[in-house]
Amino acid sequence: MSLPFRVTNCSIERTLGIVGEKWTFLVLREAFNGVRRFADMQAHTGAPRQVLSARLTRLVDEGLLRKEPYREPGQRQRDEYRLTEKGRDLYPLLVSLMHWGDRYLADDGPPVQLTHRDCGAPVELRFRCADGHEVAGPREVTALPGAGAQLESA
Amino acid sequence: MSLPFRVTNCSIERTLGIVGEKWTFLVLREAFNGVRRFADMQAHTGAPRQVLSARLTRLVDEGLLRKEPYREPGQRQRDEYRLTEKGRDLYPLLVSLMHWGDRYLADDGPPVQLTHRDCGAPVELRFRCADGHEVAGPREVTALPGAGAQLESA
């Protein structure tokens, strides 16, 4: 899969500018797991508190998480962090990380099995073209300049 | 999508231990683009040379890339870096990064359009269950302990 052209506005690179590092991924993982509070995020990700605070702030600023006020009885109001649709749309990314790890790093099979809620069958991520064909992988894919291509001079 | 159990051997986290940072992703992007040589990798990723060298070495050590000798006429033998199958299996990850960026960060539409080589239609990444149902996203997914689950005590 050689790329005979180059763009200056690569989407991969722009996405990485927001999420391209470990702690952010782990925060997103927890958000998908339903974890919303600072202390729980911290306990489950293991992120140093300063790092976690910075990542949460960044994800809110970028619109992937939103703050929602909550208040435990006897305590003051605080904020939880919830996924937005923009954040939720990173689900394929998290799942592809998981599935690759299941395949190459999990010694005894997948630790977590994602299943279809309605029927219970395992869930997979598959390539498909708009005409309905199964696409097996990068060798069956051709990259073309898209509508937003800003071509890089050779 | 709440997770009512926890594992200590999370595949996402283990994958992130190898690829969870920007430069590694960019190296992989270039590998998928057919770039194989150090100087080309460096030019296209913009990685500092020391960083690039370290990432290439790591990816070779982890089996995602392999070295293959080459020799330009009049020069000495050197090594190129090529994807292994293990590395190629990270294609869904790269594509999900791209598609998310296309949707949320690309102002004028996707810079790069991935198409099916055989028919030309745009390629998408879709969730499907083993029984053939389309799965729309995280809300239709249930996570269960898998065969390799090492459960974390609450």
Place this chain on the structure above:
DNA sequence: CGCCTGAGTCTGTCAATCGAACTCAGGTAT
């Protein structure tokens, strides 16, 4: 021998991470 070339490696500076400790800010009890 010297030159060439691409692939690293080295060095000192800067930035981010890290662990531990500290602060903040509402609610509540005294």
Place this chain on the structure above:
DNA sequence: ATACCTGAGTTCGATTGACAGACTCAGGCG
């Protein structure tokens, strides 16, 4: 009024990684 509580940060100094620029390496060739 003050003191305590609690979760969510913030601060601080040490450590680690990134970074730019310069340097080295190692075969081939004249």
